[in-house]
Amino acid sequence: MTEVVDRSYVKVVVFQLADKEYVIPVSQVQGIEKLIHITRVPKTPSYVKGVINLRGVVTPIIDLKSRFGLGESSLDDSSRIIIITQDDLEVGIIVDSANDVLDIPTDVIEPQPEVVGGLESDFIAGVAKIDRRLLILLNLDLVLNPVKIGD
Amino acid sequence: MDTNQYLEMFIEESKEHLQACNEHLLILEKNPNDIAIVNEVFRSAHTLKGMSATMGYEDIANLTHKMENVLDEIRNNKLHVTPELLDVVFIAVDQLEEMVLDIASGGNGKLDVTSTVQKLHAIEIGVEIPIAASTVAPFENVESAENSKTNLLSYDDYELTIIQQSFEQNYSTFEISISLRDDCLLKAARVYMVFELLEKMGDVIKSSPTVERLENEDFDQSFTVALVTVEAKEIVQKKLMKVSEVTEIIVTEVSIEQLKTRQKDESENNEENHKVQGNVKEDLQEDFVNEEEQEKVSTSKPTVAIGNKTIRVNIERLDILMNLFEELVIDRGRLQSISKEIHNNELDETVEKMSRITGDLQNIILNMRMVPVDTVFNRFPRMVRQLTRDLNKKINLEIIGAETELDRTVIDEIGDPLVHLIRNSLDHGIESPEIRKANGKPEEGTVVLRAYHSGNHVFIEIEDDGAGINRQRVLKKAISKGIVRESDAASLTDQQVAKLILSSGFSTAEVLTDISGRGVGLDVVKTTIESLGGTIEISSTEGKGSLFSIQLPLTLSIISVMLVELEKEIYAVPLSSIIETAIIKSSDILNAHNQKVIDFRGKVVPLVFLEDVFEVPKDSSEEEYFSVVLVRKGEKMAGLVVDTFIGQQEVVLKSLGTYLSNVFAISGATILGNGKVALIIDCNALIK
Numbered sequence: 001m002t003e004v005v006d007r008s009y010v011k012v013v014v015f016q017l018a019d020k021e022y023v024i025p026v027s028q029v030q031g032i033e034k035l036i037h038i039t040r041v042p043k044t045p046s047y048v049k050g051v052i053n054l055r056g057v058v059t060p061i062i063d064l065k066s067r068f069g070l071g072e073s074s075l076d077d078s079s080r081i082i083i084i085t086q087d088d089l090e091v092g093i094i095v096d097s098a099n100d101v102l103d104i105p106t107d108v109i110e111p112q113p114e115v116v117g118g119l120e121s122d123f124i125a126g127v128a129k130i131d132r133r134l135l136i137l138l139n140l141d142l143v144l145n146p147v148k149i150g151d
Numbered sequence: 152m153d154t155n156q157y158l159e160m161f162i163e164e165s166k167e168h169l170q171a172c173n174e175h176l177l178i179l180e181k182n183p184n185d186i187a188i189v190n191e192v193f194r195s196a197h198t199l200k201g202m203s204a205t206m207g208y209e210d211i212a213n214l215t216h217k218m219e220n221v222l223d224e225i226r227n228n229k230l231h232v233t234p235e236l237l238d239v240v241f242i243a244v245d246q247l248e249e250m251v252l253d254i255a256s257g258g259n260g261k262l263d264v265t266s267t268v269q270k271l272h273a274i275e276i277g278v279e280i281p282i283a284a285s286t287v288a289p290f291e292n293v294e295s296a297e298n299s300k301t302n303l304l305s306y307d308d309y310e311l312t313i314i315q316q317s318f319e320q321n322y323s324t325f326e327i328s329i330s331l332r333d334d335c336l337l338k339a340a341r342v343y344m345v346f347e348l349l350e351k352m353g354d355v356i357k358s359s360p361t362v363e364r365l366e367n368e369d370f371d372q373s374f375t376v377a378l379v380t381v382e383a384k385e386i387v388q389k390k391l392m393k394v395s396e397v398t399e400i401i402v403t404e405v406s407i408e409q410l411k412t413r414q415k416d417e418s419e420n421n422e423e424n425h426k427v428q429g430n431v432k433e434d435l436q437e438d439f440v441n442e443e444e445q446e447k448v449s450t451s452k453p454t455v456a457i458g459n460k461t462i463r464v465n466i467e468r469l470d471i472l473m474n475l476f477e478e479l480v481i482d483r484g485r486l487q488s489i490s491k492e493i494h495n496n497e498l499d500e501t502v503e504k505m506s507r508i509t510g511d512l513q514n515i516i517l518n519m520r521m522v523p524v525d526t527v528f529n530r531f532p533r534m535v536r537q538l539t540r541d542l543n544k545k546i547n548l549e550i551i552g553a554e555t556e557l558d559r560t561v562i563d564e565i566g567d568p569l570v571h572l573i574r575n576s577l578d579h580g581i582e583s584p585e586i587r588k589a590n591g592k593p594e595e596g597t598v599v600l601r602a603y604h605s606g607n608h609v610f611i612e613i614e615d616d617g618a619g620i621n622r623q624r625v626l627k628k629a630i631s632k633g634i635v636r637e638s639d640a641a642s643l644t645d646q647q648v649a650k651l652i653l654s655s656g657f658s659t660a661e662v663l664t665d666i667s668g669r670g671v672g673l674d675v676v677k678t679t680i681e682s683l684g685g686t687i688e689i690s691s692t693e694g695k696g697s698l699f700s701i702q703l704p705l706t707l708s709i710i711s712v713m714l715v716e717l718e719k720e721i722y723a724v725p726l727s728s729i730i731e732t733a734i735i736k737s738s739d740i741l742n743a744h745n746q747k748v749i750d751f752r753g754k755v756v757p758l759v760f761l762e763d764v765f766e767v768p769k770d771s772s773e774e775e776y777f778s779v780v781l782v783r784k785g786e787k788m789a790g791l792v793v794d795t796f797i798g799q800q801e802v803v804l805k806s807l808g809t810y811l812s813n814v815f816a817i818s819g820a821t822i823l824g825n826g827k828v829a830l831i832i833d834c835n836a837l838i839k
Contacts, residue, residue: 037826037827037828039720039820039827039828039829039830040720041807041811041814041817041830042764042765042766042767042814042815042816042817042830043765043766043814043815043816043817044811044814048811050828051807051811051820051828051830052828053822053826053827053828056477056478056481056822057805058805058806058807058808058820058822058828059808060807060808060810060811088809089808089809089810090808090810091808091810144810
């Protein structure tokens, strides 16, 4: 799942969501954007915020917080859209803030996240403890599962 | 030799030549005596042989070589065209196609062709033996043949004058026939070397074929030139023999008298020919087409040379061009909205001019991407021929409107569905000759494949005069498969019943054949067509035949829309489905079974409140007037209630991506002048 940049490290982007820190491998991050106008798309699940014009490409945006069942994001100046890719999907996710890039040694990643529960645990690939921070690795495969309208 | 960079070109051209072979062979089957067609096939096969040998595909070269031999025999009237012979040639073409496809998909193009090669050889030998006596004719004959070969040249008055003048100045004129080796790879290079030598010795005043065609390697192994020089005959011959891969040089001196008499003969001959042709035309109406064909062939050579000047462009580049242009259209929209706000005359003018130019540009780019449907249709005659033989039926395929053009992206997708539909018509539609006879129909069934433009759409229709769709059988099957409920069956219209055969898991042919699938096919056809934004309709009369009609959008990328506002959200309605717009009073709205309708020009039209459908956050109170966009889907209409009309605009259609597929009533998105995304409404989904 996670891509190894050199033998023992994964380079990741760290972002905050409801006071927790999550990470995504840099290789899957296309860019980090400030909030721009989002066009609502009707009849989609509530966590689909809509679509944006990302330099000429219509890109869907999901609110990760509501995807995890943690309530809706309150959008403010620190909110960011992280554009991530998985296979040929390109999707933006709204996060509270994104401000760090880290190298995580692969051996500190624990695959079984027994510390967390709830809906979000379905999307977690592993956790890593570095210094005193608990970083949660996301399983983008599941996060980006295409929306089946009518589910 | 590194041939990789030519591989793509080789594959493309091979496919073209094979297609040409196929087409001409089919024509040949109908006119077995037309040598001109054999020549066409021969030419294609020959080029293919040369190309494949260069690229190192020996099996292809080998097979084409044998095929060529057989064709050559036909050409020289030593063999006659029979269906059996054509069958073998068709097999050969099939195998060639297979090999080329193998190469295209990264294979090495190897195939065991020995049996076909043997068959071709047998055909070649089988008839060659009895005639062998005449081929080993006395040497004289050969010589005279060679002479006649060199004497092919004919001169116009201007050239004759030159020859005359050069005679007076003690120059002599030679007609030189140069033959290249059969396996010569770079014929154009040899031609160039020969010409360079000739130019050093004197002036080339004439060549046959023309220099242009020689440079394009558009000739067989030999060509003839007329040279005016002071050198002696032997020296010319010696020098020319030094060019490698030249097998034979025949130099003949010509005198001006000879030339003049020849010219006279020729014109007389021509006149005679014309007379004969005239007679034939009067005598035999049926032969008219044939005559015309021959005339065409005799005149076709110059037209080929003039022909349209075209270049090959990689499709990818066209796609990039299109993408860039789409960006430009978005910025144009943006400029338009800015200039509207600023109200500067000069800016307005410039923007307007730019809009017009980009409009033209758009037409050109879209046209460039248009491909005649022929590129898809051309493989069908062959397929039908094969299938009719396999099915033991007699079927004539008529193609109408093959020149109709469609966007490339649509063309790419439409092939497979059409194959399916045609196979379906041949297998399930057309009856066997015995049944047809018993039903008082002509033994030969007809399948018409028709394409035409209508408005912003292209229609492709497949019509057969076969058995049609049996309502009872279809219903029985559909009920047993659980596609319809028995209670509903009676209320379905014939068209609805016909459409059932497009449902998944449906197959009515009691005996499954490998011709038209196992009932998985037709629903795939429907899905493919719908994914292209098209629709498919079936109408059928039992005993008379069926008509499958496919409606496709002309282009998929740039469309005209009407922008409308719902509260603060902007949506786009494709202009192609709009009939008109209207403003109606709330008192004009009637209620019919919980459905709000209006009386529009005598028709009852249901209203669709887009704000409700799209769950737009509302804050306005009841209005007295409603803005309505009247849209249609086929015969049905609906009125879409919106807040305000903004106006018409050309927009670039963008997909919502795979993440958001199948959003209800939204067919895509577009980027507006202000950089925001607007959704495009799929009217078809809103009309029930």
